[in-house]
Amino acid sequence: MSEAIAKSAISKVKRFLIPYMFLLYVINFLDRVNVGFAALKMNKDLGLSAEQFGFAAGIFFIGYLVFQVPSNLILHKIGARIWISIILVIWGLVATLTGFANSPMHLYVARFLLGLVEAGFFPGVILFLTYWFPQRDLAQAVALFMTALAFSSVIGSPISGIILDHVHWAGLESWRWLFILEGFPALIFGIITFFILPNKPSEAKFLTSEERDWLTNEIAQEQSEKAKQKKMTAAEAMKNGRVWLLAFIYFFGLIMGLYSISFWLPQIIKGLSKTYSSQAVGFLAMIPFLFAAIMMVVNGSSADKKAEWRYHTQIPLVISAIAIFAMLFIKTPFTSIVVLSIVTAGAYAAFGPFWALPNKFLSGAAAAAGIAVINSIGNLGGFFAPYIIGFIKSRTGNVYYGLAAVGVSLLISAVLLALLPKEATQGAKRY
Known part of the structure; x- marks a missing residue:
């Protein structure tokens, strides 16, 4: 009976929460990386060099670093419903106003502020999911949620291309409308979130009383077991060696790979042929991200079924690095798209299993602080990757040499993963 209730509870939580958080993350990530598409026309209008564009793309993560730990502690205290709603509304305003930048400095300021106000969203959702999913279901839940990374580009790439080629309303350049139109949904969903998002299982009206009780007790028991092993405060989590190791793994591997692709893929594809329009680039960019979305789900599900999360993080990063090095020797557009799909899938597929690793030893306020530290330090890779x-x-004229540097970074992350103790990378198998 309890097994049936467990399966039913987890299934309902996945059906109710994951699609909604997925949608919010699509909006979030599109606002974060649409500067890569805007660059196809914005760089010329604002007089941005490749190096300046890389800086504008990356400065987002300096602002992103500042506010994550306090944001997660606030969410832990007042609940996700209120705090995520506030974050959505403010970032929607900043994202929309980016369309009115008139100089490189304006763009730098807008990107920094966007990072500052978005800082609490992703680590907040990861923390929020730990309130709803037991350890053995968490990697798949995170992977399903994080397929939004890929789907935001599957959906956003063609839309961005169409806007760039066809939207010139009120005398404004199309790249400005790109920021305005893609920033507005965050404002709308910030209001919706306030009215529909439950903070924890005990508030979930979509669960039966038996399912609420089982899920509440299951999560509480896991938290209690982790606390017995060693009760860790938020301050201790921020100094914990394993937390910092995970932060560096996230920095060198997942984030360097993610944002290299997200910010530079449109320009890389544009460079494959002089005949490609912005709209054509948008539709071609769908292909690597669609493949990545599929592999995220497959890899996250496999990690949970086998109750093994290290190798399911490590192997995709190595595959992605090898494919990056192969790009140095590939000349044809078709083969380039195929290999770019492998690069993208490897970089993205590692996310679900990775985010199951902190939950093995962090709980409560320690989880709030630890997850924020990992995400904030790790996301500095989002500054360095596009800038490098x-x-x-700018100095060689070849974007693939820069990608090769990122490939080396992915291999460093794979080596760091080997340093994690075995008990920190495995657990009980899924039901």
């Missing part, structure tokens, strides 16, 4: 590629491209 832009810096190297």
Whole structure:
């Protein structure tokens, strides 16, 4: 009977929460990376060099670093419903106003502020999911949620291309409308979130009383077991060696790979042929991200079924690195798209299993602080990756040399993963 209730509870939570958080993350990530598509026309209008564009793309993550730990502690205290609603509304305003930048400095300021106000969203959702999913279901839940990384580009790439080629309303350049139109949904969903998002299982009207009780007790028991092993405060979590190791793994591997692709893929595809329009680039960019979305779900599900999360993080990063090095020797557009799909899938597929690793030893306020530390330090890779590629491209004229530097970074992350103790990377198998 309890097994049936458990399966039913987890299934309902996945059906209710994951699609909604997925939608919010699509909006979030599109606002974060649409600067890559805007660059196809914005760089010329604002006089941005490759290096300046890389800096503008990356400065987002300096602002992103500042506010994550306090944001997660606030969410833990007042609940996700109120705090995520506030974050959505403010970032929607900043994202929309980015369309009115008139100089490189304006763009730098807008991107920094966007990072500052978005900082609490992703680590807040990861923390929120730990309130709803037991350890053995968490990697798949995170992977399903994080397929939004890929689907935001599957959906957003063609839309961005169409806006760039066809929307010139009120005398404004199309890249400005790109920021305005894609920033507005965050404002709408910030209001919706306040009215529909439950903070925890005990508030979930979509669960039966038996399901609420089982899920509440299951999560509480896991938290209690982790506390017995060693009760850790938020301050201790922020100094914990394993937390910092995970932060560096996230920095060198997942984030460097993610944002290299997200910010530079439109320009890489545009460079494959002089005949490609912005709209054509948008539709071609769908292909790597669609493949990545599929592999995220497959890899996250496999990690949970086998109750093994290290190798399911490590192997995709190595595959992605190898594919990056192969790009140095590929000349044809078709083969380039195929290999770029492998690069993208490897970088993205590691996310679900990775985010199951902190939940093995963090709970409560320690989880709030630890997850925020991992995400904030790790996301500095989002500054360095696009900037390094832009810096190297400005000096060599070849974007693939910059990508090769990122490939080395992915291999460093794979080596760091080997340092995690075995008990921190495995657990009980799914029901």
